Amino acid sequence: MRDFELFELTSNPLDVSELAGSLSDSHAGAFVSFEGRVRDTNDSRAVIGLEYEAYPALCLAEGTTIVREALEGVIAARCVHRIGRLAVGDVGVWVGVIAGHREEAFRAGRFIIDEVKLRVPIWKKEHYRDGSSAWIGLSDQRAAGRSPSQTIESSRS
Amino acid sequence: MAAGKALRMQYYAAFREAVGRSEEELSSAAATAAELYDEVALRHGFSFDRSILRVVVNHVIVPWTAEVHDGDTVVFLAPFAGG
Numbered sequence A: 001m002r003d004f005e006l007f008e009l010t011s012n013p014l015d016v017s018e019l020a021g022s023l024s025d026s027h028a029g030a031f032v033s034f035e036g037r038v039r040d041t042n043d044s045r046a047v048i049g050l051e052y053e054a055y056p057a058l059c060l061a062e063g064t065t066i067v068r069e070a071l072e073g074v075i076a077a078r079c080v081h082r083i084g085r086l087a088v089g090d091v092g093v094w095v096g097v098i099a100g101h102r103e104e105a106f107r108a109g110r111f112i113i114d115e116v117k118l119r120v121p122i123w124k125k126e127h128y129r130d131g132s133s134a135w136i137g138l139s140d141q142r143a144a145g146r147s148p149s150q151t152i153e154s155s156r157s
Numbered sequence B: 001m002a003a004g005k006a007l008r009m010q011y012y013a014a015f016r017e018a019v020g021r022s023e024e025e026l027s028s029a030a031a032t033a034a035e036l037y038d039e040v041a042l043r044h045g046f047s048f049d050r051s052i053l054r055v056v057v058n059h060v061i062v063p064w065t066a067e068v069h070d071g072d073t074v075v076f077l078a079p080f081a082g083g
Helices: A016-022 A056-070 A102-119 B013-019 B033-044
Strands: A007-010 A030-037 A045-054 A076-082 A084-087 A091-099 A122-128 A132-135 B005-010 B023-028 B054-057 B060-062 B073-077
Touching: A007 A056, A016 A030, A016 A076, A016 A091, A030 A102, A045 A076, A056 A076, A056 A102, A076 A102, A091 A102, A122 B013, A132 B013, B023 B033, B033 B054, B033 B073
Parallel strands: A007 A076, B005 B073
Antiparallel strands: A030 A091, A045 A084, A045 A122, A076 A091, A122 A132, B005 B023, B054 B060, B054 B073
């Protein structure tokens, strides 16, 4: 009986060795993990940090569905996503899979991170070195004439 | 004139910032989710392109043509950016 949820949100820093240790089974010949980390640049802008915001009810339902879909052919899998403020280098998302063999473990891990990015309602606001910030993926039509950026620009007060 | 529908709006991320709060109750005459979006966008002065957005009614993603009813909870979804 596993003692973790298939998909979780947390505002606490991710302890990746503790997460890895939670996936343990004598039948597992392969453990694959993925860490998504905060990068210091995006679209050639200097990033100093970001914040993730989730729609919790839908996020947990969809995230759990994704990990469950990935369980076919593997022993166990889990995914944890950060919310709140993160600094450059912090781990934003962690995926871990154990399986009998590496092929299934890689496949399931890849599936989980790809589907989480597509299907889980989490949004990201980047904070830039120049003091501005922007929600990724959404542009306000009113700003379109003023800025070539794909994102909403707002000054940080 | 018929009374408006009482709707509970929940706002996340860019919508939360544009509106200035994470939820509100409003009375609307909108028949569909699309009409409601136009009404709320006008009221709060944002103009995100609806074609890249999705809408959730009572915790289920529905088409923009879906009807909204008295007592519904509605959430607008910007493109996801997790991971």
